[in-house]
Each structure stands twice: as C-alpha cells, then as structure tokens.
Amino acid sequence: MSERPETGVVNLNAKFDLFHDRWQPRVIARLNDYQFKVVRVEGDFVWHEHPDTDEAFLVLEGTLRIDLPDGSVSVGPGELYVVPKGVRHKPFAEAEVKLLIVEPEGVVNTGGEGGALTAEGDRWI
Amino acid sequence: MSERPETGVVNLNAKFDLFHDRWQPRVIARLNDYQFKVVRVEGDFVWHEHPDTDEAFLVLEGTLRIDLPDGSVSVGPGELYVVPKGVRHKPFAEAEVKLLIVEPEGVVNTGGEGGALTAEGDRWI
Numbered sequence: 001m002s003e004r005p006e007t008g009v010v011n012l013n014a015k016f017d018l019f020h021d022r023w024q025p026r027v028i029a030r031l032n033d034y035q036f037k038v039v040r041v042e043g044d045f046v047w048h049e050h051p052d053t054d055e056a057f058l059v060l061e062g063t064l065r066i067d068l069p070d071g072s073v074s075v076g077p078g079e080l081y082v083v084p085k086g087v088r089h090k091p092f093a094e095a096e097v098k099l100l101i102v103e104p105e106g107v108v109n110t111g112g113e114g115g116a117l118t119a120e121g122d123r124w125i
Numbered sequence: 126m127s128e129r130p131e132t133g134v135v136n137l138n139a140k141f142d143l144f145h146d147r148w149q150p151r152v153i154a155r156l157n158d159y160q161f162k163v164v165r166v167e168g169d170f171v172w173h174e175h176p177d178t179d180e181a182f183l184v185l186e187g188t189l190r191i192d193l194p195d196g197s198v199s200v201g202p203g204e205l206y207v208v209p210k211g212v213r214h215k216p217f218a219e220a221e222v223k224l225l226i227v228e229p230e231g232v233v234n235t236g237g238e239g240g241a242l243t244a245e246g247d248r249w250i
Contacts, residue, residue, distance in 0.1 A: 009198050010205040029207050031181045031227060034159065036205060056156045058225075060203075073134050078185075080135040080161060082154050100183075102156060102227060 012038060012060060016098055018125050023117045025101055025109060026125040035122075037101040045091040048111030055083045055103045062097030066090070137163060137185060141223055143250050148242045150226055150234060151250040162226040170216040173236030180208045180228045187222030191215070 010028050015038050019026060023045060025037035041064065057064065057075060064075045066083065067090040075081045083089045110118045135153050140163050144151060148170060150162035166189065182189065182200060189200045191208065192215040200206045208214045235243045 008206070009200050011201075012203045012205065029181065029205055031159075031179045031207055032210070032229070034156075034227075036181070054156045056154065056161070075134050076136075078137045080137065080154055081133070082156055085157070102159075104157070 010036075012100065015125055016040065022096070023109065024119045024123070026123050028125060030105070031102075033105050034102060035105050037103070038125075039099050039101060040096055041091060041093045041099060042096040043093065046110055046113050046115055046117060047088055047090045048113040049086055049088045050083075050103075050107055050111050051086050053104050053107060054085050055107065056101065057081050057083070057091075058100040058102070060098040060100055062093060062095055064097045064099065065092045065094075067092060135161075137225065140250055141165065147221070148234065149244045149248070151248050153250065155230070156227075158230050159227060160230050162228070164224050164226060165221055166216060166218045166224060167221040168218065171235055171238050171240055171242060172213055172215045173238040174211055174213045175208075175228075175232055175236050176211050178229050178232060179210050180232065181226065182206050182208070182216075183225040183227070185223040185225055187218060187220055189222045189224065190217045190219075192217060 015028050022040050022042050025039040027035045027037050029036040058080045059075045059077055061077055066073050066081060069088055073081055140153050147165050147167050150164040152160045152162050154161040183205045184200045184202055186202055191198050191206060194213055198206055
C-alpha cells in the first residue's frame with residue numbers, strides 16, 4: 001500500500017483550492033484499503049468500466065451526468081450514485097463539477113481504456 | 126450479505142427527511158462490502174472502538190467533536206475524519222449534526238460496548 005499521510009481532519013473545500021485541473025483525482029483520506037478522492041470534472045470523459053469494483057460518486061457542486069448502457073443518471077449536489085462493478089459508464093459535466101469519489105486503492109480512473117485522461121495513481125494532497 | 130435494494134441516485138437530504146431519531150444510522154447505499162449510512166447525532170455517545178476497521182465520518186451539517194485517547198478533533202460541515210482501526214473514540218454533538226458514515230457492512234455503532242444507543246444492524250432507507 002502507498003504511504004499513508006497523517007490526514008487528521010480533512011476540509012474538502014481546502015483540498016479543492018489546491019488544484020484546478022480536471023479529471024485528475026487527488027487522494028485525501030484512506031479508509032482501510034479504500035480511498036477518498038476529490039476531483040474536478042468538466043466536459044466528456046471516456047466510456048470505461050471497473051471489472052472488480054463498484055465506484056461511488058458524491059457530488060459536492062454542480063450536476064454530473066453519468067451515461068450508462070441503458071440510459072443515464074443525473075447526480076446533483078448532495079447526491080450519491082454508485083456505479084456497479086463491471087458496468088460501463090461515461091461521466092459528463094456541462095459545467096464544472098466537484099466530486100468526492102470512494103473506491104478501493106489502485107482503481108484507475110479510465111478502467112482499462114487508457115488515453116489522455118488517465119490519471120496518475122495515488123496522488124495525495 | 127443483506128438484501129441490496131436498487132438504490133439509483135440517492136439524495137442525502139431526502140433520506141434525512143425520513144427519520145428524526147438520533148444515533149440510529151440508516152444505510153443508503155452499498156459499495157462492494159462497504160456501506161454508506163446517514164445518521165443524526167446530538168449529545169454524548171459512548172466510548173468505543175472498532176477493532177477490525179477504520180471508520181469515516183463526513184459532516185454534512187453541524188459540528189461534531191470526536192474525543193480520542195489523546196485529545197479531540199472538531200469536524201465541521203464539509204469535513205472528513207477517519208477514526209483509525211482500534212482507536213477508542215466518543216462522538217459528541219452540542220447541537221444536532223447530520224453525518225455520512227462510510228464503513229464495512231456489519232460494523233456496530235457502539236463497537237463492543239453495547240448499551241441503549243446500540244443501533245439495529247442494516248436499516249436501509
């Protein structure tokens with residue numbers, strides 16, 4: 001497992017103030033072998049899936065659309081959506097969205113798709 | 126594992142509107158074998174620990190104090206705190222606090238302490 005910083009109390013807005021790029025999650029806390037990540041997203045992501053894990057999205061600001069094989073869901077501020085394991089999905093944000101993601105350590109944001117939006121793993125802030 | 130309701134998009138405030146008791150977490154979503162729970166807390170809880178797991182608290186409204194063996198932390202709205210596995214802690218809220226908890230399925234709110242504030246397991250709403 002990666003280095004575990006001494007996190008203490010984590011203020012989400014203070015963490016968001018530390019970066020302004022999109023689609024590049026930062027790890028802010030660990031829960032056993034799971035991680036809490038914050039990320040700013042805007043525009044289109046890539047279709048992908050995570051074959052081994054569910055993935056939780058809690059929207060903090062903005063409205064996230066998640067396209068799914070049989071439609072889409074709209075997730076607004078204070079709303080939580082869990083993409084089930086193995087389900088293909090494509091996040092989309094017409095305007096910037098601030099998200100909290102919860103998922104196991106080691107999950108790659110683009111699944112197995114790769115590409116320019118693939119984030120480096122384990123970027124703690 | 127317990128029955129998994131079809132959760133879809135979960136609005137946290139809508140879930141809070143469904144109950145008004147304190148210290149009785151409701152499960153609102155599952156992430157693999159972890160659960161998201163919402164709970165209203167006010168006053169003193171009991172000292173306890175979870176010997177097998179970390180426990181994450183995200184404060185949505187109010188200010189939560191968590192007493193720890195060597196002091197306490199104050200967790201306000203939009204702040205996250207992870208109580209490490211095995212660390213004794215006692216939540217306290219001078220006024221009502223709305224919390225989101227993330228922890229593995231099957232964790233009992235009072236650890237091994239029991240008592241009147243012990244919640245029934247797996248109350249989905």
